[in-house]
Amino acid sequence: MDKEFVKDLTKMDEDFAKWYTDIIIKAELVDYAPIKGFMVIRPYGYEIWENIQAVLDKKFKETGHKNAYFPILIPESLLNKEKEHVKGFAPEVAWVTYGGSEKLSERLCIRPTSETIISTMYSKWIKSYRDLPLLINQWANVVRWEKTTRPFLRTTEFLWQEGHTLHETEEEAKEETIKMLNIYADVFENYLAIPVIKGKKSDKEKFAGAESTYTIEALMHDGKALQSGTSHFFGDGFAKAFDIKYQGRDGKQKNPFQTSWGVSTRSIGGIIMTHGDDRGLKLPPMIAPIQVVIVPFAQHKEGVIEEVNKLGERLKKKFRVELDIRDSYTPGYKCNHWELKGVPVRLEIGPKDIEKNECILFRRDTFEKISVDLKNVEEEIDNLLKDIQTNMYNMALENRKKHTFIAKNIEEYKSIFEKDQGFVKIMWCGNRDCEDKIKEETSSTIRCIPFEEEHIGDKCAICGKEAKHMVYTGRQY
Amino acid sequence: MDKEFVKDLTKMDEDFAKWYTDIIIKAELVDYAPIKGFMVIRPYGYEIWENIQAVLDKKFKETGHKNAYFPILIPESLLNKEKEHVKGFAPEVAWVTYGGSEKLSERLCIRPTSETIISTMYSKWIKSYRDLPLLINQWANVVRWEKTTRPFLRTTEFLWQEGHTLHETEEEAKEETIKMLNIYADVFENYLAIPVIKGKKSDKEKFAGAESTYTIEALMHDGKALQSGTSHFFGDGFAKAFDIKYQGRDGKQKNPFQTSWGVSTRSIGGIIMTHGDDRGLKLPPMIAPIQVVIVPFAQHKEGVIEEVNKLGERLKKKFRVELDIRDSYTPGYKCNHWELKGVPVRLEIGPKDIEKNECILFRRDTFEKISVDLKNVEEEIDNLLKDIQTNMYNMALENRKKHTFIAKNIEEYKSIFEKDQGFVKIMWCGNRDCEDKIKEETSSTIRCIPFEEEHIGDKCAICGKEAKHMVYTGRQY
Numbered sequence: 001m002d003k004e005f006v007k008d009l010t011k012m013d014e015d016f017a018k019w020y021t022d023i024i025i026k027a028e029l030v031d032y033a034p035i036k037g038f039m040v041i042r043p044y045g046y047e048i049w050e051n052i053q054a055v056l057d058k059k060f061k062e063t064g065h066k067n068a069y070f071p072i073l074i075p076e077s078l079l080n081k082e083k084e085h086v087k088g089f090a091p092e093v094a095w096v097t098y099g100g101s102e103k104l105s106e107r108l109c110i111r112p113t114s115e116t117i118i119s120t121m122y123s124k125w126i127k128s129y130r131d132l133p134l135l136i137n138q139w140a141n142v143v144r145w146e147k148t149t150r151p152f153l154r155t156t157e158f159l160w161q162e163g164h165t166l167h168e169t170e171e172e173a174k175e176e177t178i179k180m181l182n183i184y185a186d187v188f189e190n191y192l193a194i195p196v197i198k199g200k201k202s203d204k205e206k207f208a209g210a211e212s213t214y215t216i217e218a219l220m221h222d223g224k225a226l227q228s229g230t231s232h233f234f235g236d237g238f239a240k241a242f243d244i245k246y247q248g249r250d251g252k253q254k255n256p257f258q259t260s261w262g263v264s265t266r267s268i269g270g271i272i273m274t275h276g277d278d279r280g281l282k283l284p285p286m287i288a289p290i291q292v293v294i295v296p297f298a299q300h301k302e303g304v305i306e307e308v309n310k311l312g313e314r315l316k317k318k319f320r321v322e323l324d325i326r327d328s329y330t331p332g333y334k335c336n337h338w339e340l341k342g343v344p345v346r347l348e349i350g351p352k353d354i355e356k357n358e359c360i361l362f363r364r365d366t367f368e369k370i371s372v373d374l375k376n377v378e379e380e381i382d383n384l385l386k387d388i389q390t391n392m393y394n395m396a397l398e399n400r401k402k403h404t405f406i407a408k409n410i411e412e413y414k415s416i417f418e419k420d421q422g423f424v425k426i427m428w429c430g431n432r433d434c435e436d437k438i439k440e441e442t443s444s445t446i447r448c449i450p451f452e453e454e455h456i457g458d459k460c461a462i463c464g465k466e467a468k469h470m471v472y473t474g475r476q477y
Numbered sequence: 478m479d480k481e482f483v484k485d486l487t488k489m490d491e492d493f494a495k496w497y498t499d500i501i502i503k504a505e506l507v508d509y510a511p512i513k514g515f516m517v518i519r520p521y522g523y524e525i526w527e528n529i530q531a532v533l534d535k536k537f538k539e540t541g542h543k544n545a546y547f548p549i550l551i552p553e554s555l556l557n558k559e560k561e562h563v564k565g566f567a568p569e570v571a572w573v574t575y576g577g578s579e580k581l582s583e584r585l586c587i588r589p590t591s592e593t594i595i596s597t598m599y600s601k602w603i604k605s606y607r608d609l610p611l612l613i614n615q616w617a618n619v620v621r622w623e624k625t626t627r628p629f630l631r632t633t634e635f636l637w638q639e640g641h642t643l644h645e646t647e648e649e650a651k652e653e654t655i656k657m658l659n660i661y662a663d664v665f666e667n668y669l670a671i672p673v674i675k676g677k678k679s680d681k682e683k684f685a686g687a688e689s690t691y692t693i694e695a696l697m698h699d700g701k702a703l704q705s706g707t708s709h710f711f712g713d714g715f716a717k718a719f720d721i722k723y724q725g726r727d728g729k730q731k732n733p734f735q736t737s738w739g740v741s742t743r744s745i746g747g748i749i750m751t752h753g754d755d756r757g758l759k760l761p762p763m764i765a766p767i768q769v770v771i772v773p774f775a776q777h778k779e780g781v782i783e784e785v786n787k788l789g790e791r792l793k794k795k796f797r798v799e800l801d802i803r804d805s806y807t808p809g810y811k812c813n814h815w816e817l818k819g820v821p822v823r824l825e826i827g828p829k830d831i832e833k834n835e836c837i838l839f840r841r842d843t844f845e846k847i848s849v850d851l852k853n854v855e856e857e858i859d860n861l862l863k864d865i866q867t868n869m870y871n872m873a874l875e876n877r878k879k880h881t882f883i884a885k886n887i888e889e890y891k892s893i894f895e896k897d898q899g900f901v902k903i904m905w906c907g908n909r910d911c912e913d914k915i916k917e918e919t920s921s922t923i924r925c926i927p928f929e930e931e932h933i934g935d936k937c938a939i940c941g942k943e944a945k946h947m948v949y950t951g952r953q954y
Contacts, residue, residue, distance in 0.1 A: 031598060033548045034555065035585065040598050043543035043613065050544065066520035067527065071510045072549075072587075072618055072634055073571070078511065094550070095575035096587070099622035099633075100568050108512065110549075110573070110587075121508060121517050130805065136520060141549055141618065145576035156576075157549055328607065 009340070011278050016222040020150075023272055027281045027341050030151045037149040037156035041265065044341065047289035048268050049159065053139065055191050055287070056161060056263065059183050065135040065163060070117050072141070073108040078116045082241040085115060088208020092145045094156075110143040115209065115234075115260060118164045119242035126166060126246045132256060133176070134166040152269030153226075153477050160264035166244065166256040170235070173257035177233040180261040181214045184229035192267065193284040193392040194218045194274045195400055196228060197423070197472055199448025204435055207260075211235040217447045217472060220273035223403040223421035225447050225474035228270050231261035269477070274396050281342030282364055284392050285385040290322045292381055293338045297331050297350030307354050311347070311374070318378050319385070339364060344388045345381055365391050407461050410441075417442040423474050427467035429460035437462055438473060447472040486817070488755050493699040497627075500749055504758045504818050507628045514626040514633035518742065521818065522629075524766035525745050526636065530616065532668050532764070533638060533740065536660050542612040542640060547594050549618070550585040555593045559718040562592060565685020569622045571633075587620040592686065592711075592737060595641045596719035603643060603723045609733060610653070611643040629746030630703075630954050637741035643721065643733040647712070650734035654710040657738040658691045661706035669744065670761040670869040671695045671751045672877055673705060674900070674949055676925030681912055684737075688712040694924045694949060697750035700880040700898035702924050702951035705747050708738035746954070751873050758819030759841055761869050762862040767799045769858055770815045774808050774827030784831050788824070788851070795855050796862070816841060821865045822858055842868050884938050887918075890950075894919040900951050904944035906937035914939055915950060924949040 009026065010018040024030050029045030032038075041049065057067075073096060080086050093109035111117065118136075126134065143157045152158075163180060167173040181198060188194045196216035206213035210232035218226045238244070239255035248254045275282040285291050292315055296308045305325055312323045322343070324334045331348070338346055346362040348369075353359050361380060362369045365388045372380040403422025407413035416424055421444075428434060428446065438444050453470040460467045486503065487495040501507050506522030509515075518526065534544075550573060557563050570586035588594065595613070603611065620634045629635075640657060644650040658675060665671045673693035683690035687709040695703045715721070716732035725731045752759040762768050769792055773785045782802055789800045799820070801811045808825075815823055825837040825846075838857060839846045842865045849857040880899025884890035893901055898921075905911060905923065915921050930947040937944045 031601065033594070034597055035548055035550055035552055038548040038550065040548065041546040043545045046545045047543070049546075066524070068520045068523045069518040069526075069636060071512055071515040071517065072620070073512055073515065075512055091577045093577065094573045094585075096571045097574045098572035098584075100570065102622075107575075108571075117510070120511055124508065143549070145579075159546060 009278065009280065012221065012276070019276075020273060023276055023281055023340075024151050029268070029272075029281075032151075035156075037146060039151040039155050039157075041159070044289060045268060048271070048283070048287055049265055051287040051289065052187070052192070052263075052267055053161075055187055056183075057139075059187065060137050060161075060163065063135075063179065063183070065137045065165075068136045068138060069140070070114050070121065070138060072111055074111055074114075074117045076107045076109065078120055079109055081116060082209045082238055085209035085238075089113065089144075094143045094145055111140070112142055112144045113260075113262075114138060114140070114142075114162055114164065115238055116242070119238045119244060119258075122164075122166055123242050123244040126244055126256065128247045129168055129249050131246060132166055132168045133172065135163075136165065137161055137163040150269075152265055152272070154266075158264050158266065160262050162260060162262045165259045166239070167259070168248070168256060170257050173259050174233055177212075177214055177231045177259045177261070180259070181216065181229070181231040184231070184261070184263055185216050187263075188216060188218065188228055188267070188270075189393065191284065191286040192271055192274075193286070193389055193396060194228070194270055195393060195397045197448060197450050199450040199472065201230075201448055202435060202446045202471070204432060205446060207232045209234065209237060211237065215448050217474075218270055218274060219400040219403055219423055219474070220270070220477065221276065221399060222273070223474075225423065225472075225476045226266070226270050226273070227447070227476060228267060229261070229263040232259060234258040234260070273477075275392055276342070279336075280340030282392065283342035283344060285344045285389045288342065288344055289320060290338075290341070290343045291319045291385060292345045292347055293322045293324055293343045294347045294349065295324050295331055295334045295338070297348060299325060299327065301351045303354060304349070304351060308349060311349065311359075311377070315347075315378065315381070319381060335362075345384055347377075347381075363388055365395070406456055408457055409461050409464070410437075413438065413461060414442060417444060417475075421475050423447070423472045425454070425456060425470060425472060426461035427457045427459060428469050428471045429463055429465045430468035431460070431463065431465075434460055434462035442475075444473050444475050447474050447476065486755065486757065489698065489753070496753075497750060500753055500758055500817075501628050506745070506749075506758075509628075512633075514623060516628040516632050516634075518636070521766060522745060525748070525760070525764055526742055528764040528766065529664070529669070529740075529744055530638075532664055533660070534616075536664065537614050537638075537640065540612075540656065540660070542614045542642075545613045545615060546617070547591050547598065547615060549588055551588055551591075551594045553584045553586065555597055556586055558593060559686050559715055562686035562715075566590065566621075571620050571622055588617070589619055589621045590737075590739075591615060591617070591619075591639055592641065592715055593719070596715045596721060596735075599641075599643055600719050600721040603721055603733065605724050606645055606726050608723060609643055609645045610649065612640075613642065614638055614640040627746075627954075629742055629749070631743075635741050635743065637739050639737060639739045642736045643716070644736070645725070645733060647734050650736050651710055654689075654691060654708045654736045654738070657736070658693065658706070658708040661708070661738070661740055662693050664740075665693060665695065665705055665744070665747075666870065668761065668763040669748055669751075670763075670866055670873060671705070671747055672870065672874045674925060674927050676927040676949065678707075678925055679912060679923045679948075681909060682923060684709045686711065686714060688714065692925050694900075694951075695747055695751060696877040696880055696900055696951070697747070697954065698753065698876060699750070700951075702900065702949075702953045703743070703747050703750070704924070704953060705744060706738070706740040709736060711735040711737070750954075751876075752869055753819070756813075757817030759869065760819035760821060762821045762866045765819065765821055766797060767815075767818070767820045768796045768862060769822045769824055770799045770801055770820045771824045771826065772801050772808055772811045772815070774825060776802060776804065778828045780831060781826070781828060785826060788826065788836075788854070792824075792855065792858070796858060812839075822861055824854075824858075840865055842872070883933055885934055886938050886941075887914075890915065890938055891919055894921060894952075898952050900924070900949045902931070902933060902947060902949060903938035904934040904936060905946050905948045906940055906942045907945035908937070908940065908942075911937055911939035919952075921950050921952050924951050924953065
């Protein structure tokens with residue numbers, strides 16, 4: 001049974017895409033829905049999302065944001081109000097044309113994002129500078145009619161949060177944009193154990209309708225980049241298009257400055273592809289639905305189940321714990337099963353351990369086993385979880401370092417993508433032509449202009465003209 | 478300013494419907510969206526929903542349920558699989574016919590409820606009796622193309638939770654149906670302070686596709702009934718229609734038994750119409766976004782703001798607290814404002830109170846004010862909140878008693894609805910004709926056959942034939 005289990009899993013280095021699909025299905029994170037491009041998020045996958053939600057929601061509220069809920073359907077006329085925005089989104093929305101048996105007089109699209117409907121409401125709510133800043137977040141589902149889909153990474157429907165804020169001054173709105181990006185980076189690094197590069201998107205890659213888009217970019221195990229969270233500064237473009245006005249401190253009517261920012265269930269894909277290995281999923285303790293699984297050995301022997309139950313009660317007070325006392329599976333099968341599901345710590349206990357008042361702790365990240373006294377088991381697990389969290393971050397950082405390159409010219413650049421992939425740092429002139437060229441030749445794109453630019457040369461690696469920025473490039477999910 | 482504020486509010490007894498609309502808009506619970514029948518749930522309304530969600534979610538998890546997420550779009554062919562179900566829902570669904578610029582080969586409806594898509598997935602997931610029971614809940618938005626809508630009570634889109642479970646035996650499924658109804662009743666009575674009648678729906682009123690539907694029915698201030706939560710037993714009807722099968726303990730293939738149950742944002746409408754009064758909203762402390770608001774008097778005087786801030790810090794450790802130190806409004810305006818918003822306890826404090834180390838506590842339910850020593854203020858507020866919670870329940874129960882009648886025959890029945898409305902208890906023969914007749918003549922319906930039937934006669938109040946049940950009837954929202 002055990003062998004079959006491992007045999008079924010594609011090796012990462014053989015076929016990363018197939019490995020990914022194997023993991024998400026076998027670990028019961030998702031299943032394919034009977035509608036092309038849609039996924040079902042199963043309980044184990046949804047619990048990860050709930051844990052991410054809880055962390056983000058707390059941080060949003062601590063920074064003064066409140067949640068609200070806006071309609072899922074947006075009239076075509078509203079979508080059309082901001083020119084850049086409609087150009088970006090209209091080709092990929094789902095259209096509702098009938099309500100019951102009645103044809104609608106105006107088509108309604110399922111929100112691909114909510115700037116247009118939210119701006120419409122904001123124009124009713126804002127009258128004076130006293131109403132600012134307006135800091136609202138929405139947890140919602142959105143639909144984008146994607147051609148190629150992959151569970152979590154790119155699906156027709158996904159779950160996310162979208163923050164939408166209004167501010168008196170440009171400075172304040174810009175500050176908000178960066179503040180929220182920093183919260184995303186904090187959550188990814190300290191909870192999801194995923195190191196990220198913070199930076200600004202090029203004009204080509206920015207959000208439709210934004211003045212500037214900021215991003216956190218992560219590097220997956222296979223060296224591809226994942227845009228993991230974005231924060232947009234809109235200037236007063238949407239405010240003007242949607243007639244959002246307020247009376248300023250000087251008595252004059254003004255347009256406020258606007259931001260929006262979002263993180264989605266795509267983050268779960270990031271966790272899988274950053275941390276997973278050939279045994280399956282590997283979940284960071286901070287957001288793992290189960291932090292400790294207890295697997296008894298020789299559970300039919302007298303006293304074992306009782307001890308396991310007792311231990312379970314004790315540990316549940318401090319951790320998210322699962323007891324696997326199913327009698328239809330061998331301990332070996334169970335160990336494989338919970339490794340596949342990525343549980344950070346496995347506690348093994350059998351009659352001999354009980355005799356010695358001990359148990360075995362197995363850590364999923366390094367496969368190490370230690371024997372610990374049951375007296376101190378809470379403290380030992382606590383330390384272990386902290387250590388796993390840190391180690392997983394460090395392993396991911398190590399992988400990113402291994403897959404981060406510098407290219408001085410287009411030949412160097414192309415040769416990197418011929419044998420490997422990853423973040424490639426280059427100097428860039430700021431010109432769209434050079435951006436298009438690397439995409440054509442290597443299918444890579446500029447991921448971001450990082451906040452912390454290094455000086456790695458003076459000339460654009462593509463055209464040789466004077467460079468404006470150092471940028472991170474890479475192939476993306 | 479204060480006078481204008483109160484003047485704008487319609488009196489409940491003059492026009493209850495208009496009073497309701499005034500409250501929801503002025504207390505900033507919702508706003509009308511620019512799409513007919515849709516509402517925007519504003520932060521203050523959404524916070525109430527978050528508090529209700531937290532209570533329900535905890536109870537679902539304590540009883541072994543896990544959350545998951547299923548697609549919002551359902552292919553027409555799936556909706557058509559269960560005959561009764563499609564008959565009930567097809568006339569009121571929104572149809573997606575285009576994805577981007579491409580016409581879809583099959584229409585997709587936005588879920589009006591998720592039995593069909595969830596049953597489809599369950600048929601893939603269930604193989605053995607070991608996979609049962611399957612206990613899953615979903616928090617989601619649904620769309621029903623309603624002709625007449627009112628915020629919270631009946632809107633085209635609403636938020637809810639829908640539980641969907643599978644069980645080995647009929648008994649177990651029926652037990653689950655009642656267990657979840659009891660959780661709903663518990664939450665309504667002990668958190669929302671709304672007394673409910675638990676009972677079974679008549680065949681005419683049951684959910685499309687269910688074998689039996691159970692309900693909790695509440696009575697609003699105006700004597701109309703509100704169906705507040707339902708729990709359905711499906712037998713194996715959906716399992717057969719969707720080919721959900723498992724290998725039983727005896728090795729044979731069987732269909733499992735199924736349930737579903739839901740509570741929605743309609744519950745917020747129930748809170749408003751059960752507890753509100755001519756001064757506005759009145760929120761039960763258990764789910765109030767703000768439990769205590771601190772309103773300073775003479776806040777420009779030295780030391781007042783400092784004392785209020787200090788007090789706020791103290792109280793925030795135990796309660797959900799708001800400080801209203803806006804200098805652009807008078808204390809009178811603020812008091813009206815927070816009464817309208819239904820905050821259970823208002824703490825007033827000015828220079829004289831500070832001198833005496835005292836403050837005033839105002840309770841929203843009875844309008845009483847007491848002076849308390851700042852030393853014990855946490856304990857005093859704690860007791861007050863508990864007392865308000867209980868008192869609000871009792872006031873609602875009192876109103877229900879006042880509006881509960883008994884009718885022995887059709888003349889008595891009609892005369893009640895000529896001068897009043899409420900729950901009218903009657904004996905019923907079980908015949909659909911009699912059910913139709915009371916609807917025709919009084920626009921009332923059978924709300925439920927209560928779990929606790931009283932013997933109030935032997936004959937059906939409508940036709941005079943032998944009675945089978947005592948039923949609660951009423952006009953409904």
